[in-house]
Amino acid sequence: xxxxxxxxxxxxxxxxLHDAAAVLGWDQQTYMPKGAAAGRAEQLATLSTLAHQKLTxxxxxxxxxxxxxxxATLDPxxxxxxxxxxTRRDFDKATKVPEELVTEESRLTALAHEVWVxxxxxxxxxxxxxxxxxxxxxSLRKADHLGYEDHPYDALLDQFEPGAKTAEVKALFQSLRxxxxxxxxxIQATGIESSGIMTRSYPIEKQKEVTNxxxxxxxxxxxxxxxxxxxxxxxxxxxxxxxxxxTRFDEHYLPGSLYASMHEAGxxxxxxxxxxxxxxxxxxxxxxxxxxxxxxxFWENQVGRSRAFTNYYLPRLKEFFPESLAxxxxxxFYRAANEVKASLIRVEAxxxxxxxxxxxxxxxxxxxxxxxxxxxxxxxxxxSKMEEYLGITPPSDADGVxxxxxxxxxxxxxxxxxxxxxxxxxxxWNAMQSELGGLExxxxxxxxxxxxxxxxxxxxxxxxxxxxxELLKRATxxxxxxxxxxxxxxxxxxxxxxxxxxx
Ligand code: ZN
Numbered sequence: 001x002x003x004x005x006x007x008x009x010x011x012x013x014x015x016x017l018h019d020a021a022a023v024l025g026w027d028q029q030t031y032m033p034k035g036a037a038a039g040r041a042e043q044l045a046t047l048s049t050l051a052h053q054k055l056t057x058x059x060x061x062x063x064x065x066x067x068x069x070x071x072a073t074l075d076p077x078x079x080x081x082x083x084x085x086x087t088r089r090d091f092d093k094a095t096k097v098p099e100e101l102v103t104e105e106s107r108l109t110a111l112a113h114e115v116w117v118x119x120x121x122x123x124x125x126x127x128x129x130x131x132x133x134x135x136x137x138x139s140l141r142k143a144d145h146l147g148y149e150d151h152p153y154d155a156l157l158d159q160f161e162p163g164a165k166t167a168e169v170k171a172l173f174q175s176l177r178x179x180x181x182x183x184x185x186x187i188q189a190t191g192i193e194s195s196g197i198m199t200r201s202y203p204i205e206k207q208k209e210v211t212n213x214x215x216x217x218x219x220x221x222x223x224x225x226x227x228x229x230x231x232x233x234x235x236x237x238x239x240x241x242x243x244x245x246x247t248r249f250d251e252h253y254l255p256g257s258l259y260a261s262m263h264e265a266g267x268x269x270x271x272x273x274x275x276x277x278x279x280x281x282x283x284x285x286x287x288x289x290x291x292x293x294x295x296x297x298f299w300e301n302q303v304g305r306s307r308a309f310t311n312y313y314l315p316r317l318k319e320f321f322p323e324s325l326a327x328x329x330x331x332x333f334y335r336a337a338n339e340v341k342a343s344l345i346r347v348e349a350x351x352x353x354x355x356x357x358x359x360x361x362x363x364x365x366x367x368x369x370x371x372x373x374x375x376x377x378x379x380x381x382x383x384s385k386m387e388e389y390l391g392i393t394p395p396s397d398a399d400g401v402x403x404x405x406x407x408x409x410x411x412x413x414x415x416x417x418x419x420x421x422x423x424x425x426x427x428x429w430n431a432m433q434s435e436l437g438g439l440e441x442x443x444x445x446x447x448x449x450x451x452x453x454x455x456x457x458x459x460x461x462x463x464x465x466x467x468x469x470e471l472l473k474r475a476t477x478x479x480x481x482x483x484x485x486x487x488x489x490x491x492x493x494x495x496x497x498x499x500x501x502x503x
Contacts (some may be wrong), residue, residue: 019239079283090322098145112367132150136412140152151167156369160288160411161288163419166300187499189279234264235271262300266297266300270296276468302425310334311330344394356389422486431475431477
């Protein structure tokens with residue numbers, strides 16, 4: 001057997017261990033009784049230790065080295081060559097960080113998570129502070145092991161967005177700052193208030209039917225997936241034939257389920273589109289968190305919050321909610337789905353303010369990693385940036401610096417992927433529009449198959465084969481370019497709020 005095929009066999013076991021762990025993780029966040037938490041943590045630790053041991057074993061190393069020799073003469077674009085390349089990247093990431101540090105991190109973050117929950121509940125940043133200090137310290141040590149050329153944040157960012165560079169992200173985000181803040185101020189100056197349509201009563205039983213209906217219509221396959229309820233919506237998969245979506249319900253907030261489900265279905269359809277040939281190998285899945293987010297944001301925003309989709313879906317929604325939507329026409333619903341309001345919480349932010357929430361976090365993270373901020377002063381820094389960008393000051397740290405789970409989990413470097421994905425979504429829409437044309441008419445007619453087909457062909461079928469920027473270039477013809485999102489936002493919201501289109 002060739003070394004590349006032996007590598008495939010070794011990977012299959014590792015992938016299965018991760019899949020088994022993911023099933024347990026999904027269960028933990030959906031159906032597991034509370035009392036099972038401690039036992040579940042141990043089961044998960046056992047599975048991830050086994051997977052780590054297999055990946056870092058001598059057998060794996062020598063098989064990878066032989067496979068590299070074999071692949072030297074292959075077309076670099078072939079799946080075999082890509083498999084070896086991607087495996088080398090994963091292997092290096094797993095072996096560069098010493099095992100003691102991995103163990104230290106999992107212990108620290110398990111504790112830090114508990115403390116963060118408590119700190120947030122009590123609105124006491126001081127409780128979380130010593131843990132955050134340890135997490136920043138550990139992240140810097142991890143960055144040293146992983147290695148970087150310019151900036152320690154590069155190493156951290158690379159864990160989530162392979163190939164992305166801090167300096168490039170910084171320049172990209174900075175270029176968005178003025179136009180976004182400017183657009184927000186213009187919208188705020190109109191004084192247009194919320195219609196209150198989205199916060200009427202939408203019975204939860206009916207919302208459940210809606211969320212299953214809507215994701216099925218856009219192309220999520222229930223033969224190879226399902227949808228359940230979780231406090232924080234997420235998507236996970238155990239292969240392209242078993243993809244799990246979650247959503248949540250609030251009787252008085254329809255977008256919280258409707259658009260969250262479309263968002264998660266965007267992730268889910270990406271996973272369902274991963275090729276069968278990649279199953280059980282490291283090529284399975286998505287290119288990066290940013291590319292994953294481009295798929296979810298595309299279906300949530302470019303499709304879900306469009307006028308065309310509203311025209312298509314409102315009549316259907318009215319069947320589910322005849323009373324609450326009786327007096328609402330397409331135009332009113334479209335505007336209600338796109339209300340812009342500076343708010344405290346990232347996950348509830350509209351399309352215009354969302355990027356500002358991410359930029360703020362990125363600036364704070366890089367300052368933490370550069371040791372330019374005394375962590376004690378983080379709440380003040382957070383609040384002053386909220387004021388500067390959004391014009392509001394959080395009344396409490398629970399709704400400010402303590403709102404996100406990421407830092408307690410050691411996930412410094414994760415946030416930028418949300419905005420990178422949002423930028424890519426707008427770029428993908430434009431590329432698709434110029435190739436397929438008439439996207440609005442297709443959406444209005446409920447024809448989502450050509451749209452999903454384009455994504456399958458240009459993005460999904462490559463799995464993890466290409467680095468994010470290369471994939472984007474193949475899919476759209478150019479590397480990430482933020483002008484697509486800015487043009488999209490300005491055109492859309494100028495029309496909704498009656499602003500001048502050009503600044
Ligand atoms: Zn997402």
